[in-house]
Amino acid sequence: MTAGETLKLPETQILQIHDLSCGHHVRFQVRDPPGPNHTTLHPLEFDKYSNDCNALIFVIDAHDDFKEALVLLTNTIRYMYERNRQTRFEVLIHKVDGLQENKKMDIRRELQQNLTDILIEYSIENALINFYLTSIYDHSIHEAFSKVIQNQTKQLRALENMLQMICTSTQLDKIFLCDINNKIFLATDNKPVEPQIYELCCDLIDVYVDIASIYESNDNPVLDSMSFCTIELSIGVVLYLKDINEVLALICLVRKESAIKEGLIEHNLQCLKNAVEKLFVHDRLTPMDDMNLHNIE
Numbered sequence: 001m002t003a004g005e006t007l008k009l010p011e012t013q014i015l016q017i018h019d020l021s022c023g024h025h026v027r028f029q030v031r032d033p034p035g036p037n038h039t040t041l042h043p044l045e046f047d048k049y050s051n052d053c054n055a056l057i058f059v060i061d062a063h064d065d066f067k068e069a070l071v072l073l074t075n076t077i078r079y080m081y082e083r084n085r086q087t088r089f090e091v092l093i094h095k096v097d098g099l100q101e102n103k104k105m106d107i108r109r110e111l112q113q114n115l116t117d118i119l120i121e122y123s124i125e126n127a128l129i130n131f132y133l134t135s136i137y138d139h140s141i142h143e144a145f146s147k148v149i150q151n152q153t154k155q156l157r158a159l160e161n162m163l164q165m166i167c168t169s170t171q172l173d174k175i176f177l178c179d180i181n182n183k184i185f186l187a188t189d190n191k192p193v194e195p196q197i198y199e200l201c202c203d204l205i206d207v208y209v210d211i212a213s214i215y216e217s218n219d220n221p222v223l224d225s226m227s228f229c230t231i232e233l234s235i236g237v238v239l240y241l242k243d244i245n246e247v248l249a250l251i252c253l254v255r256k257e258s259a260i261k262e263g264l265i266e267h268n269l270q271c272l273k274n275a276v277e278k279l280f281v282h283d284r285l286t287p288m289d290d291m292n293l294h295n296i297e
């Protein structure tokens with residue numbers, strides 16, 4: 001659904017439950033309770049899931065008076081914490097577009113402080129809780145979901161190490177491992193993620209998917225293991241995308257002044273591609289020695 005299409009959504013009257021998958025790697029259930037005036041303040045019947053639940057994502061509207069949402073959030077955290085201490089609580093403070101930067105920070109601080117105070121009263125001090133400021137009008141929602149998923153990825157450290165090695169050896173400015181269906185990045189190198197750079201990567205995915213879809217048909221896929229895409233921007237930056245499999249792609253950003261060695265990039269990305277495939281095929285941490293990365297130049 002595009003942001004424009006959400007404008008026509010009807011108001012939620014009763015609790016709605018949807019089971020969804022997010023790419024190949026994540027399954028989740030959405031429970032959408034009605035707005036503040038109708039909301040039950042009891043935790044939402046999570047009994048069936050409490051043992052296997054890795055993360056509980058709680059979305060709060062930044063424009064609402066969040067007193068009632070806070071009660072529901074606290075009750076839900078207490079409920080889950082008693083049953084499964086490993087569950088992470090990921091709180092999305094949503095619809096923050098249009099708010100000034102200091103207002104966003106104030107809302108986040110106030111919510112965080114209130115929640116901590118209430119949880120201390122219930123002797124809950126070690127719950128794993130993160131806060132994110134999100135909006136559907138920029139890429140903050142993708143970035144927040146990326147972090148939520150990274151928090152659950154067993155292979156994260158290995159992936160990050162590999163991406164950092166490739167970044168250094170190939171003189172890349174930034175590299176992401178992205179799910180091209182939903183723009184969630186599963187890992188990146190050590191440098192902090194600048195929102196503008198991440199937006200460029202999301203735009204590159206859009207161009208790549210749109211162009212591929214023009215030529216693709218079911219019996220004749222246009223992309224194969226050698227496919228890649230480069231876009232040179234007038235600001236002196238080259239974007240480079242290489243498929244890993246039907247859902248994952250590596251996206252690199254190279255400044256033009258650091259002479260691009262296409263052969264080297266191609267060779268090293270191929271080594272990385274093989275290593276990433278191994279990580280996900282086995283769905284367990286494969287020792288670094290096993291992963292062909294000694295071939296990188």
Ligand SMILES: Nc1nc2c(ncn2[C@@H]2O[C@H](COP(=O)(O)OP(=O)(O)OP(=O)(O)O)[C@@H](O)[C@H]2O)c(=O)[nH]1
Nearest residue numbers: 006007009010011012034035061095134135136137
């Ligand atoms: N400004 C802004 N509006 C948003 C954002 N996300 C959703 N909306 C809008 O919020 C409205 C309600 O969307 P819902 O997702 O149904 O929101 P809700 O808060 O669950 O509302 P109820 O269905 O009444 O419970 C729609 O018009 C969306 O376009 C956002 O990030 N920013």
